[in-house]
Amino acid sequence: MSNNQQSCPICSLDKQVVEEKDHRNAFSVICKCCGEFKITKLATKKAEKLKISYKLSAWIRKQTESAVVIPKITENSLEDIERSFPNYRVLEKQLLLMNVFESRTEYPGHRASINVEHDYPLVWATGLDELEYLLQSLLQRDLLKLSPEEGMNALRLTGGQIKGMITAKGWEYLEEHARASVISNQAFVAMSFSPKLKSAWEDGFYPAIKTAGFNPCRTDMEPHNERIDLKIMNEIKNSRFLVLM
Ligand SMILES: [Zn+2]
Numbered sequence: 001m002s003n004n005q006q007s008c009p010i011c012s013l014d015k016q017v018v019e020e021k022d023h024r025n026a027f028s029v030i031c032k033c034c035g036e037f038k039i040t041k042l043a044t045k046k047a048e049k050l051k052i053s054y055k056l057s058a059w060i061r062k063q064t065e066s067a068v069v070i071p072k073i074t075e076n077s078l079e080d081i082e083r084s085f086p087n088y089r090v091l092e093k094q095l096l097l098m099n100v101f102e103s104r105t106e107y108p109g110h111r112a113s114i115n116v117e118h119d120y121p122l123v124w125a126t127g128l129d130e131l132e133y134l135l136q137s138l139l140q141r142d143l144l145k146l147s148p149e150e151g152m153n154a155l156r157l158t159g160g161q162i163k164g165m166i167t168a169k170g171w172e173y174l175e176e177h178a179r180a181s182v183i184s185n186q187a188f189v190a191m192s193f194s195p196k197l198k199s200a201w202e203d204g205f206y207p208a209i210k211t212a213g214f215n216p217c218r219t220d221m222e223p224h225n226e227r228i229d230l231k232i233m234n235e236i237k238n239s240r241f242l243v244l245m
Contacts, residue, residue, distance in 0.1 A: 038071075038073065043075050094134055094138060098170060111147050112165075119131070186240060188242045
């Protein structure tokens with residue numbers, strides 16, 4: 001087992017805390033971009049092959065931000081995790097970015113910080129180029145002001161740290177989109193996990209919801225160590241609609 005600073009096996013960010021585990025078949029990672037997780041080497045390779053590493057990074061970061069401890073990610077659990085990935089459109093990512101600034105804003109007029117090198121997974125962006133583009137879009141839409149004014153050009157000099165102030169128009173925009181579920185494409189299904197209903201889920205609800213363009217979610221789908229009632233409440237809040245049976 002070795003404990004050293006090396007690049008993150010998912011997002012490749014340099015100098016993160018990466019510990020090799022299970023006779024070098026797995027990693028235990030604390031990454032500024034992705035958050036805290038354990039993953040097998042095979043799962044990292046699979047994520048890379050499927051080109052979902054950036055989404056995995058965003059998913060792990062989301063769990064870390066909500067203080068959820070994720071069980072070790074394996075090739076098998078990766079499949080379930082992938083099924084729960086949202087497919088955000090550009091405008092939805094811009095709203096997510098506004099939400100990040102809003103959550104870090106202490107009072108109207110406050111300039112909240114983000115780090116483009118570490119924070120792009122918060123908006124499910126592929127990397128800092130996409131995050132910079134999204135930031136630029138918020139500027140063009142007058143929803144955000146950057147500080148210092150030369151903001152985007154100075155980024156490389158400030159180690160990726162940048163401050164943003166939500167404008168009056170920005171607050172109006174946030175007010176209009178106050179309900180998080182507006183942008184979600186998740187559908188929460190509340191049903192028994194009894195084996196008798198397995199086919200109702202696998203051949204009925206799951207494909208039907210998928211075909212309608214939504215991501216079906218049942219609390220047994222994603223591996224989690226959370227209290228189940230909290231998990232359910234969270235998922236319902238994050239869903240566009242509910243299916244009860
Ligand atoms: Zn990472």
